[in-house]
Amino acid sequence: MSEYLVVFIGYLLMNNYVMGQTLGLCPFMGVSKRYDTAKGMGMAVIFVITLASFVTWLVNEYLLLPFGLEYMQTIAFILVIAVLVQIVEMALKKMLPVLYQALGVYLPLITTNCVVLGVTLDNASAEMNLLMSTFCGFAASVGFTFALLLFACIREKLALSKMPKWMDGFPGALIAAGLMAIAFKGFSGLSF
């Protein structure tokens, strides 16, 4: 059980995909303007990555490995992710139109969110079992959402603060993101 905790804390703080590995910066910068949209995006990403980890493990184990097609992982995983995102998009449009509206263009952009592909490829190379692989995906996406929500809080404050014109908007946000990444690096000293 403790290894799950280690994986979870690791992906949440030390190996956070956004802050530690600078993956998935597009939605990180794009959807962090408002806390509510960031929350919606985070939930969608958690859902997609967890499901993608599960499905890609199956695809990898029962389709790619038996035929010796490990080199096709990237393209096969992208296919899986794209389909999953499409399904999530259709489901959201039907069931939660408000969230669908709020996410807007960023929902299809989960397809190209590097975190999703990064997590699934990492999982595949780590050769874990199905449960662990799915849990890794879940933990990584929670880590992504955690960073996104923290950043959204910072940006909501930033939007209200008086900034010099040249730093207003994205420049200031990028600097804040950099400072946040440094803070997350500080967690690498954590040991169990």
Place this chain on the structure above:
Amino acid sequence: MEIMIAALVLGAMGIVFGLVLTATSKIFAVPSDPRRDAVRDILPGANCGGCGYPGCDGCADAIASGKAPVDACPVCSAEVKAKIAEIMGQETPDASNRKIARVLCQGDCESAKQKFEYQGIQDCNAACTVGEGYKSCKFACLGLGTCVKVCPFDAIHINPETKLPVVDEEKCAACGKCVAACPKHVLELASVKNEVALLCRNTDKLKAVMDVCKTGCIGCQKCAKACKFEAITMVNNLPVIDYEKCRGCRMCAEACPTGAITALKPRQVAEIDQSGCIGCTICAKNCKFGAIEGSLKHPHKVNAACTGCGVCASKCPKKVITMKEATEPRDPKAAVEAAPVKPAEAPKA
């Protein structure tokens, strides 16, 4: 051989996923408004955001759901708007009510005082950082052409004499880019139909304004008192014109001592078709300016006091009053008593 396996596996995955997607799209099908797609197809597709919605898709959604008028897109041509109206089953919108950008400052080189001579970068944003601009009035247009640079329609130019921007009403598509770009906020989108407009944003009063600009609004409220249609209210020492109530009589522009409220169009006057007038006196009773003369059951005439407000034309039961452009200046002295017209001796049958 290996490549065949790879192709087969991926192909099989593709087919399975395709079937899954088809099934889910059936399950989660959202009945969409066919009109929405039709509207989306004829919108420009430039996603300029001039309508205030996130791109053309957002605008099409709003139009189809009735949240936005059929002419919500400020950029597309009158024909496209007519087509959208046809799709939505509404009447073609009145193109004369379209919006244009308006410059809310008349402080040219002569009338507006300058604090200092600005020799920096020729851009309003840059000039703004130096003591809030070089003009004494902090609301004044700096005339360095930031709006000209952002206009995608080549519809705004700086007049070399006044150093103020002039909007080309024909070319302006009301995309709002100049309004957003102006650091002094002297541009706004307003209807081309507006007969009068306050071309000043200075919220100071009297001497404070007169010291910095000859054409600024001094907050004297003369316009508000002159308005007979209660269309003008004072907010922050500036008159706010309610264009729903404004009939374009220009009394405010005439009353304004500095010319901050300006008539934008030539004056209209009413003309009564003598052959059709039955002398009912309804026009004379409704005229607030005493500009209609004539006795009961005799054809009426419009005198030189007519302001062109058009109230008579809208009240005339026989629709024989037309509005035309004035050829002579208005003469307020020509006004007759607005008291009920005395009934003339009706010819006995």
